[in-house]
């Protein structure tokens with residue numbers, strides 16, 4: 001008997017629980033599966049629910065939401081035997097796209113029954129896991145604007161991007177140590193990714209793999225507003241590698257220090273805004289840290 005627990009974020013994406021998930025137990029033969037469904041009631045609740053499911057003997061925990069929900073569930077499953085599965089009902093659904101899990105709820109549920117379990121790498125920033133990506137600069141600004149909007153749909157995200165384009169300044173000076181080399185930079189954006197897709201099928205790291213034991217680092221140098229627009233067009237056309245002010249690195253770990261040493265800085269990790277308390281970040285990767293059910 002396989003024990004499968006669903007944890008649903010009811011405010012993710014469209015803010016409605018799809019019908020397929022309301023009756024999800026019907027998809028699983030009762031002689032082979034024991035299914036339980038739980039609803040996340042507040043930010044961070046999915047962490048508690050995942051820990052309870054672990055105690056209750058779940059074999060698979062299905063995060064139903066976007067990258068934020070997946071992060072809450074997956075953070076509890078690092079180095080455990082329990083596998084993560086995903087039903088992508090979020091807004092951007094970057095990680096699900098990277099793992100080739102379809103947005104169609106019916107198809108995503110079928111994967112849970114039919115795909116073998118495999119392992120992927122898990123990145124951490126200051127010890128806290130992230131599955132997809134983290135960033136300083138423009139992307140953190142977009143997330144900050146997006147959080148202020150009440151809606152979580154594409155238009156809200158698009159407006160958050162436009163607002164960030166209007167007000168963004170390049171980041172304060174950073175000292176970065178990676179692959180034994182020190183780099184000093186004040187970039188438009190400093191982005192570290194374990195996966196390919198950021199969300200809405202947009203990507204800066206299509207060459208990334210969640211099985212190579214390496215992080216993909218993207219540094220976009222300080223740019224003008226005109227160059228920002230040009231970069232946006234290249235992003236949509238999947239041609240950012242032609243942008244001259246973009247640099248790519250593959251690393252096992254890196255250290256980032258805000259040189260001005262102010263009290264508070266911001267970063268985003270898996271689409272959630274976080275504060276950087278002492279201006280220092282250590283990013284590393286744990287190879288094969290998470291079991292997932294995905295056609296990756």
Ligand SMILES: Nc1ncnc2c1ncn2[C@@H]1O[C@H](COP(=O)(O)OP(=O)(O)OP(=O)(O)O)[C@@H](O)[C@H]1O
Nearest residue numbers: 012013041042043065066067068069090091092093
């Ligand atoms: N009942 C709830 N009420 C309010 N917020 C919740 C609730 N349950 C979970 N959350 C929070 O909702 C946030 C957004 O969730 P999530 O990232 O899964 O969806 P999304 O933003 O629509 O998708 P994506 O990250 O793929 O763009 C998470 O930070 C999570 O902690």
